[in-house]
Amino acid sequence: MPDLNLTPLTPSIGAEISGVDLARPLDDGIRERLQQALAEHLALVFRDQALTPPQYLAAAEAFGPPMRQHYSQHLMPEFPDIGLVWHRDGQRPAERWHTDHTNRERPPAATMLYGVEIPSAGGATSVANMRAAYQALPEAERSRLETLRTVNRLDADHEDTLPEDRAKFDGPYLHPMVRTHPLHGSKAVYFHISKGVVEGMAPEASRAYLADLIERMIRPEIVYTHNWRKGDVLVIDDRATMHRAHGDYDRRESRVLWRIIVEGDRPRL
Numbered sequence: 023m024p025d026l027n028l029t030p031l032t033p034s035i036g037a038e039i040s041g042v043d044l045a046r047p048l049d050d051g052i053r054e055r056l057q058q059a060l061a062e063h064l065a066l067v068f069r070d071q072a073l074t075p076p077q078y079l080a081a082a083e084a085f086g087p088p089m090r091q092h093y094s095q096h097l098m099p100e101f102p103d104i105g106l107v108w109h110r111d112g113q114r115p116a117e118r119w120h121t122d123h124t125n126r127e128r129p130p131a132a133t134m135l136y137g138v139e140i141p142s143a144g145g146a147t148s149v150a151n152m153r154a155a156y157q158a159l160p161e162a163e164r165s166r167l168e169t170l171r172t173v174n175r176l177d178a179d180h181e182d183t184l185p186e187d188r189a190k191f192d193g194p195y196l197h198p199m200v201r202t203h204p205l206h207g208s209k210a211v212y213f214h215i216s217k218g219v220v221e222g223m224a225p226e227a228s229r230a231y232l233a234d235l236i237e238r239m240i241r242p243e244i245v246y247t248h249n250w251r252k253g254d255v256l257v258i259d260d261r262a263t264m265h266r267a268h269g270d271y272d273r274r275e276s277r278v279l280w281r282i283i284v285e286g287d288r289p290r291l
């Protein structure tokens with residue numbers, strides 16, 4: 023199998039891959055190595071890419087089949103499996119820690135972001151290693167989390183969700199709060215604070231509990247912060263991480279990322 027040129031970005035999470043041109047077809051050996059690298063490092067960075075929408079979609083297939091995103095007003099009209107992450111269109115940066123699209127039976131294995139327009143300062147994306155977060159919890163709390171599930175729907179308070187998207191994508195789907203990675207075999211804490219409510223808990227109590235977990239679990243040493251350059255592709259393993267956007271950039275400047283999510287397995291403990 024071919025070797026990847028891989029440089030870890032922090033001791034806990036993230037690796038930069040060099041020598042791979044995502045605009046070209048990727049053979050099976052490279053695809054398998056990339057899947058393994060993602061499962062191990064949880065965030066992969068490819069620099070200096072120049073991709074058309076079809077090339078980007080073809081590269082995403084290395085990680086799984088692209089799946090439709092639930093804000094249809096932000097999809098690229100000719101390539102609706104690519105979502106546009108930008109604020110000009112009324113989107114707010116997703117600044118709270120989360121994992122994507124938990125309101126699906128088979129939520130994404132990975133989220134890919136491609137830097138198309140990058141502000142001169144700020145606007146980074148941070149990714150937290152929720153496998154390390156799980157391992158750092160006290161034994162009793164790990165055991166308790168393994169008994170819990172969340173009930174996942176679209177965010178109730180997002181006024182920008184169109185009725186047709188709500189009709190298609192509102193779930194509900196039950197997911198375990200500890201998810202076993204299908205390739206790596208390790209466990210990670212898995213939930214979306216505003217899409218998932220802990221089964222059997224009132225929404226406010228659930229929100230408070232999940233916020234407290236995030237506060238205690240996500241420490242700087244398990245986080246990789248990606249400072250964007252135009253042409254970067256960042257791949258995030260959604261099965262064992264949470265991520266957030268940083269809104270600390272000048273809103274007169276443009277920040278445009280192309281997002282693809284690829285389908286994963288049905289989460290299991």
Ligand SMILES: [Fe+2]
Pocket residue numbers: 116120121122265
């Ligand atoms: Fe996200």
